[in-house]
Amino acid sequence: MKDRIITLATYSYSRAQLLKSFLESEGVECFLKNINLLQSAIGGGVKIRIREEDLIKSLILIEDFKLSYVEEDEDKLVPSSVMELNRIMVPVDFSDSTPRICDYAYNLAVKFHADILLFHTYFASAIETVPFSDSYTYNATVVEVLAEVEKNAKSKINELKDYLSARIKKDKIEGVEVDVALSGGIASSEIISMTKTYQPDLLVMGSRGETAGTSNLLGSVVSSVIDNIDVPMLILSDRGENPDLDEIKEVMYATDFDKADFKAIAILKYITEPFFMNIHCVHFEKEEDEHPLEEHRMGILRKYLKRSLGDDSVQCQIFKIEDKMKGIESYVHDNNIGMIAIMARKHNLLERLFFGQMSRKLFVKTHMPILIFH
Numbered sequence: 158m159k160d161r162i163i164t165l166a167t168y169s170y171s172r173a174q175l176l177k178s179f180l181e182s183e184g185v186e187c188f189l190k191n192i193n194l195l196q197s198a199i200g201g202g203v204k205i206r207i208r209e210e211d212l213i214k215s216l217i218l219i220e221d222f223k224l225s226y227v228e229e230d231e232d233k234l235v236p237s238s239v240m241e242l243n244r245i246m247v248p249v250d251f252s253d254s255t256p257r258i259c260d261y262a263y264n265l266a267v268k269f270h271a272d273i274l275l276f277h278t279y280f281a282s283a284i285e286t287v288p289f290s291d292s293y294t295y296n297a298t299v300v301e302v303l304a305e306v307e308k309n310a311k312s313k314i315n316e317l318k319d320y321l322s323a324r325i326k327k328d329k330i331e332g333v334e335v336d337v338a339l340s341g342g343i344a345s346s347e348i349i350s351m352t353k354t355y356q357p358d359l360l361v362m363g364s365r366g367e368t369a370g371t372s373n374l375l376g377s378v379v380s381s382v383i384d385n386i387d388v389p390m391l392i393l394s395d396r397g398e399n400p401d402l403d404e405i406k407e408v409m410y411a412t413d414f415d416k417a418d419f420k421a422i423a424i425l426k427y428i429t430e431p432f433f434m435n436i437h438c439v440h441f442e443k444e445e446d447e448h449p450l451e452e453h454r455m456g457i458l459r460k461y462l463k464r465s466l467g468d469d470s471v472q473c474q475i476f477k478i479e480d481k482m483k484g485i486e487s488y489v490h491d492n493n494i495g496m497i498a499i500m501a502r503k504h505n506l507l508e509r510l511f512f513g514q515m516s517r518k519l520f521v522k523t524h525m526p527i528l529i530f531h
Contacts, residue, residue, distance in 0.1 A: 166450040173203040242269040246357035254395040270332035278347040345381035394524035405495030421530040498528040
């Protein structure tokens, strides 16, 4: 009877070659599939296939070789101390969605007794308003326009501060302070710079703000910030009412099996616990794929989350479906998911999946908050 060949894992070409060489040195015959022969150095999605009878041996060898999901001591992957949410930074652009974003930040601040920093950058929009003609000169007109814009920005951001301060007083909240900051410059660069200076524990901002007329799910400012900071971000839809955090009972963490999952889910648990949310840790793969290594990885994740969090509250599962985006939509609908959390990784499959064109309908329709970890 012919031996059954199964897929052990899918890696980049270089890593697949490395694992293949290691397994074959230990007596496990391997076969690579989906190799890009023309551009092998940058090829991706290479399947490592083995005989089914070698599966158990291969999994043990991979664990010893530290090429599996856990690539270092698991204890180092789980935060040694509970995260503290003491500072929340809220970039604002005074668009229609700004009050709702501030309310979201306020509700979080109340739960964690955190301070709020409202931050606005005014330089880029000011330059765009300056008409170029013979009757205008840079030294006179631009300086005057910038001065006027800065004056208006100070007025608007202080109105927001007064609004939140009044809520704090009305609700008799202690331990929450609101501060403001203004900066002249390019919005994304200034937000990144202020993040490094203020060192917030969470960034709360709208998905597109003043660029809401574009077809992109995320504006260029938000996309740039995601790529250049290492602070958790809560991204809110700008197209309607976001569901209140107290009303969200189910949150989905979409994993592509990154070792940073351990820390991210522990932080997610900390952020969602005051709101009594249930966490679903889900990996999506194609229905026809048979990846025993991914079942193995999910088992490792389940085991160590149980150990670190002290309970079985995180539901870990693999969801198989031919079309991943349809699978996500189905899972969100069937499980009443109110918020999605993912890791931000350049060229990451999940990032392309969630922030690509296919995902617009899901997030625009539901106004679902997105929590991003780095």
